[in-house]
Amino acid sequence: MMARLSIRIDLDPQGRIGPGKIDLLEWIGRTGSISAAGRAMKMSYRRAWELVDSMGQVFGQPVVVSQTGGRHGGGARLTPFGEQLIARYRMIERVAAQAAAPHLDALQDEMRARDAADTAPLGADATP
């Protein structure tokens, strides 16, 4: 039983960013196109575009700049802020995982330890 950490960042009004959006950004950076990134992640262009757009709205600034028409029909690139966002997220992910590692291990030990052993029936009353 493996246990990994999954991190997301909650922004104040309403907006989250988690591993999915960050992966998408990385794919856009790698492929130079939203649609190619979508294909790589087996995600519809529509969804990929919506995710990109929602990030731009949440952060109040675009995470990618795009171009219609052109060499291969157009394309998209990460903005400097988009790249920073990826870097920050990965950094946070890394340090959080490091800090949590021993506790995750302990949790797994506890899971194995009690394996359906003690589940005392409830005797006294709880707070009603």
Add this chain to the structure above:
Amino acid sequence: MMARLSIRIDLDPQGRIGPGKIDLLEWIGRTGSISAAGRAMKMSYRRAWELVDSMGQVFGQPVVVSQTGGRHGGGARLTPFGEQLIARYRMIERVAAQAAAPHLDALQDEMRARDAADTAPLGADATP
């Protein structure tokens, strides 16, 4: 613009546990009943029960023991494992947040810094 960390733990085959399920467990511990916990969280009993059940399945052992009938109609209590699970999750949440804090701050600075400033149009080509 506030940024908080939100943590969830991914278990190997398929199973996640995040803030929602942990909150629910805490409410069950506090109130001594699944339905009361559901009400407190404005969640249907159905859903609360399903979440509890899914946790039991994911971990291969119950996180709460329940009793039908009785003093106030029945009730539910956390198993020792359930309590340990809460404690571990909160611990992980705490150390992860501590480790991530400076980077979250940095991210917020970066968000403010670039506020729609530089979004250079794409000139060269990307990896096609």
Add this chain to the structure above:
DNA sequence: GAACGTTATATCCAATGAAGCATAACGAGC
């Protein structure tokens, strides 16, 4: 200037999730 692949957007539809409602079993308290 025609072709191509992409962005951007609208529309329709399927899948999923969750709420709501209904019901049975249960057991302490009155």
Add this chain to the structure above:
DNA sequence: GCTCGTTATGCTTCATTGGATATAACGTTC
């Protein structure tokens, strides 16, 4: 023994989400 609140479960909507498809605009390349 009747009531009451809870567990446990089924079933029936209802809303949200995401996929699929269609279309227009666009600009390099041929």
